[in-house]
Amino acid sequence: MSYQKIILMYHSVGSEAHPAVTGSFPVPLARFIHQLDRASEAGWAFGALSRLHEPVESDTLYITGDDGTADWAANVLPWCEERGIPTHTGLITGPWRAEPIWPVAHRLQILLALPGRKLAEPRLDPEQAAYVDRVYAYEKDERRRRLKGACNVILTDEEARTLLGPPDAEELSHLRARFAAPDVYRGFRHAEFGTHTLSHNAFSGDPMDYVLSEIVPCRRDLEAAGLRDSGFFTLPMRPRYPVTVEQLVPPLREHGFVGVLDGQGAWDGQSFIVPRIDAKNVEEFLQLPAWQG
């Protein structure tokens, strides 16, 4: 008899006591609880991601959260800890540094959410503009669309940082409140942690260089903060064309990693690249009662 192993993917989770971080696309804590409770009633067990490759005795869910935002840390980790439900959080360590490295994608979520902001205007050639308009068609406001598209799929991380300029005091206050400090994560018995890069920069060039400049330093930061690395690396952003996530597998293995969380869907039970089910599709995928929010 073989059982299913499904990995769930969360980001921001908000509640009244600990509201979602600025500009994120949160799942309410009540919905998170609904999903876990209904899944448990349907016979799913919860497993620790570090034991993903070990045999299980029932269908098993693995809870993962990306980015380590303050809302996730305050809402989800204590709730799961109290119930003995294992979690895995992919942490970005740049924000912990004495001179913080703030992830561009997170800066954009904040900048686009602050009212009355004058946003940077990227210079795109007609081909790039057309590409951005196609990829981000759901963003109806042209300036939002172009800024987001330019930063996420056209410009390099460095170019995007130059375009945005250094964060001002208002943005900084949102950034500082956004990422939980390392001591928040210590002392949990059921929470595990993994690397999610130093800067949240997309993988775009030489695979070994990315592992050495973004992933290995992140692991060092985790360990320096007294957290044990799970060995699972969570990929941030889509790799920039023409590179692919498969190219990261050999250097990750070489550095002792056991898997990379990337992409959406059900895991096949053995691949190094481990896809997940997005928080917003959990009820449908697991055939649980719909969330009545």
Ligand SMILES: [Zn+2]
């Ligand atoms: Zn992320």
